[in-house]
Structures are given as C-alpha cells and as structure tokens.
Amino acid sequence: MRKIKLTISYVGKNYNGWQKQKNGMGIQTILEDAIKKATGEDVELFGAGRTDAGVHALGQVAHFETNSKIDAQKFYYAINQFLPDDIKVLSSCEVGKDFHSRFSAKKKTYVYKFYASEVILPLCEFDAVKVNSKFSFNSAKKAIKYFKGTHNFKAFCSSGTNVKTTTRTIYDIKLKQDEKGIYNLFISGNGFLYNMVRIIAGTIVEVGLGIKEAKSIKDIFASEKRDNAGRTMPANGLTLFKIEYE
Amino acid sequence: MRKIKLTISYVGKNYNGWQKQKNGMGIQTILEDAIKKATGEDVELFGAGRTDAGVHALGQVAHFETNSKIDAQKFYYAINQFLPDDIKVLSSCEVGKDFHSRFSAKKKTYVYKFYASEVILPLCEFDAVKVNSKFSFNSAKKAIKYFKGTHNFKAFCSSGTNVKTTTRTIYDIKLKQDEKGIYNLFISGNGFLYNMVRIIAGTIVEVGLGIKEAKSIKDIFASEKRDNAGRTMPANGLTLFKIEYE
Numbered sequence: 001m002r003k004i005k006l007t008i009s010y011v012g013k014n015y016n017g018w019q020k021q022k023n024g025m026g027i028q029t030i031l032e033d034a035i036k037k038a039t040g041e042d043v044e045l046f047g048a049g050r051t052d053a054g055v056h057a058l059g060q061v062a063h064f065e066t067n068s069k070i071d072a073q074k075f076y077y078a079i080n081q082f083l084p085d086d087i088k089v090l091s092s093c094e095v096g097k098d099f100h101s102r103f104s105a106k107k108k109t110y111v112y113k114f115y116a117s118e119v120i121l122p123l124c125e126f127d128a129v130k131v132n133s134k135f136s137f138n139s140a141k142k143a144i145k146y147f148k149g150t151h152n153f154k155a156f157c158s159s160g161t162n163v164k165t166t167t168r169t170i171y172d173i174k175l176k177q178d179e180k181g182i183y184n185l186f187i188s189g190n191g192f193l194y195n196m197v198r199i200i201a202g203t204i205v206e207v208g209l210g211i212k213e214a215k216s217i218k219d220i221f222a223s224e225k226r227d228n229a230g231r232t233m234p235a236n237g238l239t240l241f242k243i244e245y246e
Numbered sequence: 247m248r249k250i251k252l253t254i255s256y257v258g259k260n261y262n263g264w265q266k267q268k269n270g271m272g273i274q275t276i277l278e279d280a281i282k283k284a285t286g287e288d289v290e291l292f293g294a295g296r297t298d299a300g301v302h303a304l305g306q307v308a309h310f311e312t313n314s315k316i317d318a319q320k321f322y323y324a325i326n327q328f329l330p331d332d333i334k335v336l337s338s339c340e341v342g343k344d345f346h347s348r349f350s351a352k353k354k355t356y357v358y359k360f361y362a363s364e365v366i367l368p369l370c371e372f373d374a375v376k377v378n379s380k381f382s383f384n385s386a387k388k389a390i391k392y393f394k395g396t397h398n399f400k401a402f403c404s405s406g407t408n409v410k411t412t413t414r415t416i417y418d419i420k421l422k423q424d425e426k427g428i429y430n431l432f433i434s435g436n437g438f439l440y441n442m443v444r445i446i447a448g449t450i451v452e453v454g455l456g457i458k459e460a461k462s463i464k465d466i467f468a469s470e471k472r473d474n475a476g477r478t479m480p481a482n483g484l485t486l487f488k489i490e491y492e
Contacts, residue, residue: 011368056369058426076365086368111425119322122257122332123302123485127369178424179357179432179487180304186425239369241425 034082039068054235059242112201129237140208146217154224157193203230280328285314300481305488358447375483386454392463403439449476
C-alpha cells in the first residue's frame with residue numbers, strides 16, 4: 001500500500017461542502033468516485049480542511065492509500081479525467097506512512113474576500129462578498145492585531161462541533177486591498193474552529209462599518225460569548241488557500 | 247437634454263461583445279433596453295471601449311443623452327433593476343455637453359490574466375487563461391520594456407478595422423504575480439488597436455515560454471508584420487480595467 005497526497009482546487013458553489021453527505025453532493029465523494037474510476041479501488045479520502053457548503057479551495061490537501069501502480073506524480077492526471085470542471089487535482093505525490101493530511105498539517109491559510117460597494121460587482125461576486133459602501137479600510141485595519149497569537153476563540157466560533165479546546169493560534173493575519181479594490185483577509189493558523197474565519201471576518205467588517213470598536217475585541221474574547229462577536233460572513237467569500245507541512 | 251456618464255462592469259462570457267449585434271446579444275443593446283425600461287426613452291449609448299465577445303469589464307464607461315428627470319447620481323440604481331446579474335452599472339453622474347466616453351478618454355487600462363499550470367484552475371478559469379507550466383516569469387519580464395512608449399503597433403494588431411494610424415502610446419505596462427500565482431499584465435495607453443492587448447500578452451507569454459527572445463521584439467515592431475508577433479491570447483483572460491478622463 002502506498003499513501004498518496006493530493007492538492008486540490010474547487011469552486012464551492014455547486015457542492016454541499018467537503019464531507020460526505022447523506023443528501024447532496026460532497027466534494028470528498030466526487031473525488032473518491034473519480035479515484036475509483038482511475039484505480040478500480042474503493043478508497044477513503046482524508047481531507048485536511050472540512051470546508052463548508054459554498055466554500056472554495058485553492059490548495060485543499062487530501063490523502064488516500066492505494067495498491068494501484070499509477071505513478072504517484074501522475075495520479076493527479078489520472079483522477080482529473082473523471083472530475084467535473086469545478087473540481088481539479090493540481091498535483092500528487094507519494095508520502096510516508098505517518099503522513100495525515102489533517103493531523104500532520106502545521107499551518108493552514110484561508111483568505112476571505114469582500115468589497116465595499118453600492119452594487120454587486122459581476123466580475124467578483126462568485127468568490128467575494130459585497131459589504132456596505134460605508135466600510136472604512138483604515139478602521140478595519142485597527143481590528144487585525146487583536147486576533148494574532150494564541151487565544152481562546154470560543155466567542156468566534158459557531159456551536160455544533162465537539163472540540164477539546166477552543167484555544168487556537170493565529171500565526172499571521174493581514175488585510176490587503178488588491179488592484180480591483182477587493183479586500184483580501186489572509187489568516188494563517190494551526191487550526192480553525194467551526195465558522196471561525198467567517199466570524200473573524202464579520203467582526204473585522206463590523207469594525208470597518210463602525211458597528212463595533214476595534215478595542216472592544218478584547219472584551220469579546222474575554223466574554224467567550226458568540227453573540228458578542230460579529231456576523232458570520234457568507235460562505236462564498238471564503239477560500240481554503242493553502243495547507244503547509246514540515 | 248442632459249448627458250449621463252455610466253461606469254459599467256460585466257462578465258463577458260455570455261455575450262457577443264460590447265457592440266450591437268445583428269445575431270446575438272451585445273452588451274450595449276442590453277443596457278439600452280434597460281435604460282428604456284427606466285426612462286421610457288430610446289437612447290443611443292456610446293461606449294469607451296468596444297470589448298470583443300468574451301472580454302470582461304470592471305470599469306467600462308459609456309454615455310447617453312436623456313430628458314428623464316431621474317437624479318443623475320441615482321441613474322445607476324434605476325438601470326440596474328432591469329439588468330441581468332452579469333452586467334451592472336456601478337455609478338452614474340451628469341457630464342458636460344462636450345464629454346464623449348470614447349473621444350474624451352485620456353487613458354485606458356486593460357488587464358490580461360493568465361497562469362502557468364499543468365491543470366486548469368477551477369477558481370481562476372473564468373477570467374484567467376492557462377499557459378504551459380514551463381512559463382518563466384523572469385524571462386517574460388524582460389519583454390515588458392519593449393512595449394512602453396510610442397510605437398507603430400502594426401505587427402501587434404489583427405486586420406479588420408480601418409484606422410488612420412497604427413501608432414499608439416503605452417504609458418505603463420507591468421507584469422505582476424498575485425498571491426494565487428496568477429499573472430496580471432496591466433497595460434495603460436492612449437488607445438488600443440484591434441486585438442492589440444491580446445497579441446502583446448501572447449508575445450510576452452511566448453517569451454516566457456522560450457519560443458521567442460525578448461530582444462526580438464524590436465525586430466517584430468520593425469517588420470510591421472502580424473505573423474511575426476505572438477499568438478492572440480483567448481478573450482476570457484482580458485478585462486477592461488478602467489478609463490480615465492481629465
């Protein structure tokens with residue numbers, strides 16, 4: 001048995017998220033079906049990040065075990081033949097027996113994209129979310145520093161998952177505006193709680209809109225109450241950007 | 247009669263370009279129909295850049311004359327109600343009688359987006375074009391400087407339009423790679439010949455692929471022969487970025 005690591009990109013719009021779904025299409029299942037067509041094997045694919053319905057990926061990582069003789073470096077090509085246009089494997093390689101796409105990951109980076117406008121931008125709306133045109137970049141930037149480092153993110157996650165601890169470490173967080181005027185919020189960390197990136201993005205947006213003050217973020221952390229944080233931003237603005245390993 | 251200036255964004259995919267079409271949908275016609283629904287008037291809309299089928303716009307500009315009493319600043323809102331999701335007016339204002347969207351324009355900027363990959367990137371393919379993974383950014387950058395300034399661009403345009411002169415001035419041209427790894431070729435100039443941006447992009451890509459040498463671009467200009475320049479890159483990588491006036 002060899003272990004194969006895949007790097008995968010997808011547009012989330014047409015799927016019910018990464019995980020296998022009882023009703024509806026999970027990206028994991030579509031990939032497992034494509035691997036079966038390529039190898040003849042029933043495999044179980046383990047993803048690094050269980051992206052929600054509508055969330056995109058530029059660098060999702062997943063692994064599976066196989067007896068197939070397909071060259072590890074060419075696996076992506078064999079699988080892509082059986083995938084729809086909005087899901088593609090970008091690369092493949094063999095990894096050691098100890099590798100696990102999720103548990104071996106050292107750093108995960110997400111990007112949340114939004115723009116301030118009176119009108120929905122047709123060229124941007126599939127992976128960026130419109131916010132009120134009153135949004136102030138300078139105000140929002142003041143909120144960024146409060147999230148960096150190791151914190152208890154209990155106020156910044158939705159209930160619905162069992163986790164041992166709500167403490168996570170944000171290695172890096174930055175808000176940049178690109179040439180189109182789109183804001184890109186990049187967040188890197190050792191792991192993320194349920195809806196954590198979308199709630200952090202919503203809190204930063206609310207600071208930019210003057211609904212919240214940047215310095216109140218300290219109190220929101222301390223309160224450990226979800227209701228005190230900002231809105232959960234829509235799924236389609238979120239992209240799993242990359243997963244890094246040692 | 248007042249003259250109204252519109253700034254417009256659209257996704258080119260579903261349309262046969264800006265201009266009125268005998269067969270098929272031109273974006274100009276769709277906007278004129280929407281203005282008629284908003285004002286009750288038959289107007290003629292003059293666009294700054296006649297984008298080809300499949301080409302996108304983030305900042306197309308157009309003007310029309312009207313007797314309508316709609317507030318100039320709110321015209322965009324009235325028109326948007328009658329537009330499909332992939333065409334939107336971003337803003338509107340009143341301009342002087344001498345204003346012409348095309349002839350008053352001082353500077354036009356296009357962006358051509360592409361990426362070097364073995365696999366089509368699902369998240370990028372609607373407005374960026376895949377090129378061979380052998381593409382070298384460093385090689386391609388050497389080609390950029392040859393295009394800046396005033397030149398006879400006869401070798402860098404397709405036949406099919408009558409123009410008095412094929413001399414144009416490129417004010418600025420730069421090739422940047424964004425966080426996703428996508429190359430953005432920004433070109434600003436006083437005007438562009440038919441397919442000129444797509445042929446310049448194709449020539450730069452061919453230098454990046456080692457098919458052409460950067461220094462050969464001088465000879466291509468001198469030859470005035472279209473066949474000596476690079477390929478015409480596909481329409482869907484091109485976006486009319488902005489039009490500037492005094």
